[in-house]
Amino acid sequence: MNIIFSQNLMEVMKKHAMETYPFECCGFIFGKDQVGGRKIIEVQPATNSKQGDKRRRFEIDPLEYLKAERYALANDVTLVGIYHSHPDHPAIPSEHDLKQAVPFFSYLILSVSKERIENITSWQLDHKHQFKEEFIKIENQIETLNN
Amino acid sequence: MARIIIPTPLRKFTDNQATIEVEAIDIRESIHALSALYPDLKKQLLDDTGEIRQFVRIYLGDEDIKVLNNEKTPVTEDAVISIVPAIAGGIA
Known part of the structure; x- marks a missing residue:
């Protein structure tokens, strides 16, 4: 499946991952499923509420999650995924990512080092609860909620 | 009627409905009423x-x-109930 971002939205997630380094960042991805792929309309940084080592784990507070669902309903978009970073590790889902993953969502992973974003990948669970990589497509003209 | 917000990962069990209204006096009754409407959702909940x-x-x-x-928390006519999946992950 294609997941389609504008360059601007991609930059928001990259900036978040760089600013949060060496800790993991996380956030919400809103969009719509259309012919040709999952079109992303907005991304929103979230707080990594993990108690413990935020360099290796992230967690989103349930209240923050439900506010994201309410935001989606109010703005006629769908919460279609979650992004997070892997500081100094590849953009490959870990066993922990797999264990925690829920169906339908796209899981975008940014591999980040101190100097730069190394790689970005996106994954979705298949019917066997295994991650299947999505194809990330960058388009410059995407209608966003803010314009 | 109380309104239940279905998280997107579970909407495939509710014919893609984002919100469902149920008649119930407490949380337990609400979730059971929802499960009765959507049997495929039942085993998830x-x-x-x-x-x-x-x-x-x-x-x-x-x-x-x-x-x-x-589960015994009472719900009013205008209550908004949310089902929240755990969102977590990370390198290890």
Whole structure:
């Protein structure tokens, strides 16, 4: 499946991952499923509420999650995924990512080092609860909620 | 009627409906009413004995029902109930 971002939205997630380094960042991805792929309309940084080592784990507070669902309903978009970073590790889902993953969502992973974003990948669970990589497509003209 | 917000990962079990209205006096009745409407959702929310599964988090408004009266928390006509999946992950 294609997941389609504008360059601007991609930059928001990259900036978040760089600013949060060496800790993991996380956030919400809103969009719509259309012919040709999952079109992303907005991304929103979230707080990594993990108690413990935020360099290796992230967690989103349930209240923050439900506010994201309410935001989606109010703005006629769908919460279609979650992004997070892997500081100094590849953009490959870990066993922990797999264990925690829920169906339908796209899981975008940014591999980040101190100097730069190394790689970005996106994954979705298949019917066997295994991650299947999505194809990330960058388009410059995407209608966003803010314009 | 109380309104239940279905998280996107569970909407495939509710014919893609984002919100469902149910007639109920408390959280337990609400979740059971929802499960009766959408049997495929039932096994996601309830265990074999009909209890709400441990990992299913339920909020009434902005409050976790665990800090209220759990399943016995009363719901009013204008209540908004949310089912919240655990969102987590990381390198290891």
